[in-house]
Amino acid sequence: MNSGEPAIIFQDVKKNFGPLQVLKGMSGQINFGEVVSIIGPSGCGKSTLLRCFNRLEGISGGRLTVDNIDLSVSKMGMKQLRQLRANVGMVFQQFNLFPHMTVLDNLTLAPRKVLHQDEKESSRMARSYLDKVGLGEKANAIPTSFLADKSSASRSLVPCA
Numbered sequence: 001m002n003s004g005e006p007a008i009i010f011q012d013v014k015k016n017f018g019p020l021q022v023l024k025g026m027s028g029q030i031n032f033g034e035v036v037s038i039i040g041p042s043g044c045g046k047s048t049l050l051r052c053f054n055r056l057e058g059i060s061g062g063r064l065t066v067d068n069i070d071l072s073v074s075k076m077g078m079k080q081l082r083q084l085r086a087n088v089g090m091v092f093q094q095f096n097l098f099p100h101m102t103v104l105d106n107l108t109l110a111p112r113k114v115l116h117q118d119e120k121e122s123s124r125m126a127r128s129y130l131d132k133v134g135l136g137e138k139a140n141a142i143p144t145s146f147l148a149d150k151s152s153a154s155r156s157l158v159p160c161a
């Protein structure tokens with residue numbers, strides 16, 4: 001994964017939805033291990049840019065490379081797309097946890113299904129991330145037990161774990 005190159009390079013990236021130009025020549029780079037926040041007013045293209053990073057949206061112009069995979073090409077094979085999405089993670093404003101599963105089960109589902117991690121390893125990692133954000137005691141909780149409280153810091157921290 002980390003070959004000395006930035007994780008994401010975007011140069012003059014444009015995205016149109018019909019006649020509406022949403023991204024108007026955005027450029028930048030994000031290095032491996034770097035934590036980045038994209039901020040701006042509603043409707044300025046933040047979510048669209050993020051969706052382009054894992055090819056949920058294609059770009060209309062410019063150049064976009066993620067983990068040395070050129071996303072500027074018009075067509076990508078499913079194998080390459082799955083490889084990209086297995087290594088790109090994002091936390092959006094709206095997130096959904098499965099309400100019938102514990103916090104730990106929610107956090108270990110993707111590593112087990114997508115990365116084929118064994119249950120013990122994925123649980124170990126998830127618990128370490130929960131501890132890191134101060135939610136270790138919530139590992140066996142059902143999300144609805146604390147997510148209903150809109151003021152709860154837990155509400156925004158679980159997806160970060």
